Amino acid sequence: MKLGVMRVVWGLISGVFGLITLIGMVARLLPAALSDLPLLPEIVSFTPWYCISGAIALFAALMAHQTLRVWTMVICLALNVCMQVPLFAHIGVPQQSAQQSSSNQTLSVMTSNVYRGAGSVQDIVQQVRQHHVQILTMQETTADFEQKLYDAGLDQLLPYHHRSTSDHMYGNDIWSAYPLADVVSDEVDSSASPMPAGSITLDSGAVVRFVSVHTTSPKFGSWAQWKRSIDEISALQNNTHTTYVLMGDFNATLDHAPFRAMLGSRFRDGAYQLAHGYTMTWPANLSIPAMVGIDHVVVDQGITVTSMQTQTITGSDHKALIATLRIA
Numbered sequence: 001m002k003l004g005v006m007r008v009v010w011g012l013i014s015g016v017f018g019l020i021t022l023i024g025m026v027a028r029l030l031p032a033a034l035s036d037l038p039l040l041p042e043i044v045s046f047t048p049w050y051c052i053s054g055a056i057a058l059f060a061a062l063m064a065h066q067t068l069r070v071w072t073m074v075i076c077l078a079l080n081v082c083m084q085v086p087l088f089a090h091i092g093v094p095q096q097s098a099q100q101s102s103s104n105q106t107l108s109v110m111t112s113n114v115y116r117g118a119g120s121v122q123d124i125v126q127q128v129r130q131h132h133v134q135i136l137t138m139q140e141t142t143a144d145f146e147q148k149l150y151d152a153g154l155d156q157l158l159p160y161h162h163r164s165t166s167d168h169m170y171g172n173d174i175w176s177a178y179p180l181a182d183v184v185s186d187e188v189d190s191s192a193s194p195m196p197a198g199s200i201t202l203d204s205g206a207v208v209r210f211v212s213v214h215t216t217s218p219k220f221g222s223w224a225q226w227k228r229s230i231d232e233i234s235a236l237q238n239n240t241h242t243t244y245v246l247m248g249d250f251n252a253t254l255d256h257a258p259f260r261a262m263l264g265s266r267f268r269d270g271a272y273q274l275a276h277g278y279t280m281t282w283p284a285n286l287s288i289p290a291m292v293g294i295d296h297v298v299v300d301q302g303i304t305v306t307s308m309q310t311q312t313i314t315g316s317d318h319k320a321l322i323a324t325l326r327i328a
Helices: 002-029 040-045 047-063 067-087 121-130 143-151 223-238 257-263 270-274
Strands: 105-113 135-141 160-165 171-176 181-184 197-201 207-214 244-249 295-299 303-311 320-327
Touching: 002 040, 002 047, 002 067, 040 223, 047 067, 067 270, 105 121, 105 207, 105 244, 105 295, 121 135, 121 143, 121 320, 135 207, 135 244, 143 171, 171 197, 171 207, 223 244, 223 257, 270 295, 270 303, 295 303, 295 320
Parallel strands: 105 135, 207 244
Antiparallel strands: 105 320, 135 171, 160 171, 181 197, 197 207, 244 295, 303 320
16 A cells, blocks of 8 residues: 555656656657747746656656656657756767967957846956956946946946937947947847947957847747847858857857757857856856856857856846857
């Protein structure tokens, strides 16, 4: 009798966690055309964690002697592992790289969503100074936050600056140690928020264009707008005479089909290119670890990410990303 009860309990556990895993994996496998279905972006965001729910379901199914459920979880786990492994090791997959040469130049870059201007100005300036950041992009800045940055001396470290806003409340910024050329307030004509861009000329003569990215958050009722705001960035693939670095809050992970479509065959996610592993950046203001990697440094052909790390910015719900780029 006791054994029978335990099998029922294990069966219930495998059922709950198995259903979570199955829904998550089906959502992950859907094409970009269906990626704006209700709740789908949120479900896909947690794809790496379905390895844990799948493992729990598999163990419980084994204990409950549920053969079909065991094999279903084995398949789900195998698929998920295959999707996640490239973030840690590029097995048999050639990756683009900027070959070492005397003309290569390294660049330290940083991006941070400062949560409607609530992020710590002191933390931002400290990270810029500590990591010798030369290009900084920020999202959700306010006029008051911008003034505090000046008061804290950020302009002494990064004297060239441009901010774009469409509602005169929240904006996206670029700060640079190099003069910014061909500055525009919105590089992609975004329906989400203006994404400012500016080009810098490095000592090597290379010209690189930086874009501060902030797409629509996939909140209830805004799923179609979320997808559209990512799709709009894809148009940059057609600017073949421009070398881009896209940095910011994409509100998407590599598991989201629209984000992968935006990368196409031209752009590379920095963490993926580096095989860095997960760069979980959100949420950063709760008593739990960040669980989702929605902030990215995306690089063009000829640019290699050689290091990447996350840093906590007090008051923000996002962690900052800091990366080192090697530019051919």
